[in-house]
C-alpha cells in the first residue's frame with residue numbers, strides 16, 4: 001500500500017526530480033518549464049518544504065512499496081491578512097505507472113485534510129488546463145467547483161491553452 005506523508009527537506013531531491021519529470025512530460029498541464037528550474041539550486045526545492053505547523057506551503061508525497069516518490073500535491077497559503085483564509089492546491093502529479101489506483105484522489109483529499117487542520121483556512125482553489133479532463137474530473141469528485149476560465153492562460157510551442165479555475169468552501173464540504 002502506498003504511503004502518503006508530508007515531504008520534508010530531506011525529500012527535496014526526489015521532489016525536484018519528480019517535478020522536472022512532470023514539467024517535461026506534461027508541458028500544457030504546468031505553468032513551470034523544466035528549463036526554468038533544471039539549474040536552480042537545491043535551496044529552491046528545500047524552500048518549498050518548510051518545517052512547522054503553519055508553513056506557507058506544504059507538499060504531500062505518495063511513496064510506493066520500494067519507498068520511491070510516485071506522486072505529489074501541494075498546498076500554499078496566502079500571506080496577506082485579508083487573503084489568509086485562502087489556500088491553493090498546486091503541483092499535482094502522479095507518475096504514469098502509478099496512475100488509476102486512487103493515488104491522485106488520496107493526494108487531493110490529503111491536501112484538503114491539511115487545509116481543514118488550519119482553522120484560518122476557509123477555501124482552497126486551483127487551476128487546471130482546459131482539456132485535462134482526468135485532472136478536472138478528479139477535482140470535481142473531491143468537491144471542487146468551476147468558477148471561471150482564463151483564456152490563453154499558458155502558451156506552449158505557439159499554442160494557447162485556457163485554464164479552468166476551481167474552488168471549494170472547506171466548511172460547506174464538512175456537510
Ligand SMILES: CC(C)(COP(=O)(O)OP(=O)(O)OC[C@H]1O[C@@H](n2cnc3c(N)ncnc32)[C@H](O)[C@@H]1OP(=O)(O)O)[C@@H](O)C(=O)NCCC(=O)NCCS
Pocket residue numbers: 022026029030092093094095098099100101102103104105106127128129132134135137138
Ligand atoms: C491527474 C493525475 C494526477 C491523476 O492521478 P491518478 O493517481 O491517476 O488519480 P486517481 O487514480 O485518483 O484517478 C484517476 C482515475 O483512476 C480511477 N481509479 C481510481 N482508483 C482506481 C482503481 N483502484 N482501479 C482502477 N481505476 C481507478 C479513477 O476513478 C479515475 O477515473 P477517471 O479517469 O474516470 O477520472 C495524473 O493523471 C497526472 O499526474 N496527470 C499528469 C499531470 C497533471 O495533469 N496534473 C494535474 C495538473 S492540474
